[in-house]
Amino acid sequence: MVTAMKARELGRNSVVVGDKVALAGDTSGSAGSLARIVRVEERRSVLTRSPDDTDPMERIIVANAQQMVIVAALADPELKTRFIDRCLVAAYDAGLDPLLVLTKADLAAPRRIRAFYEPLGLPTLSTRQPLPAVTLARLRTALAGRVSVFIGQSGVGKSTLVNELIPDADRAVGQVNAVTGKGRHTSSSAIALQLPPPESGGWLIDTPGVRGFGLGHMSPQRVVEAFGDLAEGAAACPPGCDHLNPGAPADGDCALDEWAKEHGAHARLDSLRRLLRSRESGDTPSPGHVRADSGELTRDT
Numbered sequence: 626m627v628t629a630m631k632a633r634e635l636g637r638n639s640v641v642v643g644d645k646v647a648l649a650g651d652t653s654g655s656a657g658s659l660a661r662i663v664r665v666e667e668r669r670s671v672l673t674r675s676p677d678d679t680d681p682m683e684r685i686i687v688a689n690a691q692q693m694v695i696v697a698a699l700a701d702p703e704l705k706t707r708f709i710d711r712c713l714v715a716a717y718d719a720g721l722d723p724l725l726v727l728t729k730a731d732l733a734a735p736r737r738i739r740a741f742y743e744p745l746g747l748p749t750l751s752t753r754q755p756l757p758a759v760t761l762a763r764l765r766t767a768l769a770g771r772v773s774v775f776i777g778q779s780g781v782g783k784s785t786l787v788n789e790l791i792p793d794a795d796r797a798v799g800q801v802n803a804v805t806g807k808g809r810h811t812s813s814s815a816i817a818l819q820l821p822p823p824e825s826g827g828w829l830i831d832t833p834g835v836r837g838f839g840l841g842h843m844s845p846q847r848v849v850e851a852f853g854d855l856a857e858g859a860a861a862c863p864p865g866c867d868h869l870n871p872g873a874p875a876d877g878d879c880a881l882d883e884w885a886k887e888h889g890a891h892a893r894l895d896s897l898r899r900l901l902r903s904r905e906s907g908d909t910p911s912p913g914h915v916r917a918d919s920g921e922l923t924r925d926t
Contacts, residue, residue, distance in 0.1 A: 626654055627648065627652050627653075627654045627658070627660055628654075628658065628659055628660065629646075629648055629650075629652075629659065629660040629661060629662050630659065630660075630661060630662065631661075631662045632661050632662060632663050635662065635663075635664075635665065638685075639665060640662060640665055641685045641686075641687060641688050642687050642688070642815040642816065642817050642830055643687040643688040643689040643690055643772065643774075643817060643830060644665050644666070644668065644688045644689065645665075645666040645689060646662045646663075646664060646665050646666065647662070647663050647664035647665075647666065648660045648661065648662060648663065649661045649663045668688045668689055669688075669689050670688065670689055670690055670691070670719050670720050670721060671685055671687075671688055671719060672685070672686045672687050672688075672690055672693065672715060672716075672719045672721060672774060673685050673686060673715070673719070673842060674686060674715060674838050674839050674840070674842070675839035675840065675841035675842040676839050676841070677837065677839040677841060678839055678840055678841045678900075678903040678904045679841055679904070680839060680841045681841050681842050682841070682842065683842040686774065686776075686815065686832060687774045687815060687830050687832070689772055690719075690721055690772050690773065690774040690830060691721060691722065691771045691772050691773070692721055692722045692723070692724060692767075692768075692771050692772070692773040692774070693712065693715070693716040693719075693721045693722070693723050693724070693773070693774055693776055694723075694724045694726055694767075694768075694773050694774065694775045694776070695709055695712045695713070695716075695723060695724070695725050695726065695776055695777065696726045696728060696775055696776065696777030696781050696782065696783040696786060697709055697725065697726070697727055697728070697777060697778070697781055698727075698728045698729045698780065698781040698782060699727050699728065699729050699730055699732060699733035699734070699735055699738065699751070700729055700732035700733040701729060701732055701780075702778070702780050702781065704727075704733075704738065705778065706738075706741065706896070707896060707899065707900075708778060708837070708838060709725065709742075710896045710900065711837075711838040711840060711900070712776050712838055713745070713747070713851065714840060714843070714847075714848055714851035714852075714900070715838060715840065715843075715851075717850075717851040717853065718843060718847055718850075718851055721774075723747060723748075724747075724748050724749075724750070724767055724773075725742065725747055725748070725749045725750070726749075726750050726751075726752060726764070726786065727739075727749065727750070727751040727752070728751075728752050728753075728781055728782035728785075728786070729752075729753065729754070729781075729782060730751040730752060730753040731753035731754060735749070735751040739751075741892065744854040744890065744893070745853065745854050748767070750763055750764055750767070752764075752782075752786065754782075754785070756786075756789050761789060761790070764786070764790065765790065765820070765823075768790070768820060768827050768829060769820070769823070769826075769827050770826045770827050771827055771828075772827075772828045772830065773827070773828070773829055773830065774830040774832060775787065775829065775830065775831050775832060776832055776835070776838075777834060777835075778834055778835060778836060779834030779835070779836070780834070781834070783831070783834065784796040784831070787818070787829065787831050790820065790829060791818050791819075791820065791821060791829065792821075793821075794818050794831070796831060814833065815830055815831065815832045815833065816830070816831055817829070817830045818830070818831060840900065840904070841904065845867065845901055845904065848897070848900055848901060848904075849868060849897065849901075852893065852896075852897050854890065854893060855881060855884075855885075855890060855893060855894060855897060857884065858880055858881045858883075858884030858885060858888070858890070858894075859880070859881060861880035861884065862879055862880045862881065863877050863878075866878075866879050866880075867879075867901070868881055868897065868898065868901065869898055869901055869902065869905075881894050881897075882894070
């Protein structure tokens with residue numbers, strides 16, 4: 626391992642987790658050695674988010690990732706599909722392949738959530754505690770040879786998964802607050818960890834648990850484009866359609882309502898419109914909840 630400091634001429638916030646850099650100085654890695662980061666190589670991908678939907682400030686989470694692993698709990702804390710939707714928008718926009726990992730399947734069934742995202746062709750794994758060897762093997766296979774960034778809200782079991790995958794990681798594990806139903810932050814910074822054999826060449830980037838995922842830095846068009854499962858319906862909309870107001874295509878209005886009715890996509894259209902409205906109104910509501918083991922997928926307002 627080489628210890629290096631950033632050259633002053635690179636400026637602040639010029640190096641992020643996942644960057645490939647050029648080093649100068651003592652790169653031996655011996656005790657007491659110190660190298661310098663003198664150049665940041667061109668990034669192949671950049672995953673970003675904003676503080677909230679009304680703040681356009683773009684913050685880089687990680688560079689050069691190839692896959693986003695969205696970790697969400699089926700219960701305790703309650704599943705939040707709107708958080709998942711936001712992560713998917715960011716993943717598609719950054720050119721990352723998404724993988725949804727549903728934890729705590731011992732507390733609630735994943736069947737309805739899998740069906741909810743089936744139109745996207747979203748790869749999904751479900752886990753329980755103790756983690757079965759076959760599930761761990763499937764997750765290792767999905768991560769092998771790739772740079773994967775783990776994203777999830779506090780308390781969903783992200784750090785537990787990281788520790789299962791990399792026993793030497795020793796990531797702190799927190800508990801869900803029984804009163805608020807929210808998890809405690811246990812990780813304060815992103816860190817890149819190399820996966821052990823046989824996944825040689827693979828890297829896992831663990832990020833701090835987040836409460837929200839702002840998309841204020843993205844244009845409405847980029848948000849719409851990330852909902853690929855609605856693309857066919859959006860293609861029938863008139864030029865300049867904001868996709869916010871229900872209408873009839875024959876009247877030159879948004880065509881998505883009629884298309885969603887025909888294809889059973891009301892929930893996905895609702896999610897898209899909530900994201901678009903949160904940008905316009907300046908109101909970023911708390912993520913909607915889904916009860917995974919109920920008869921229907923229900924959303925809180």
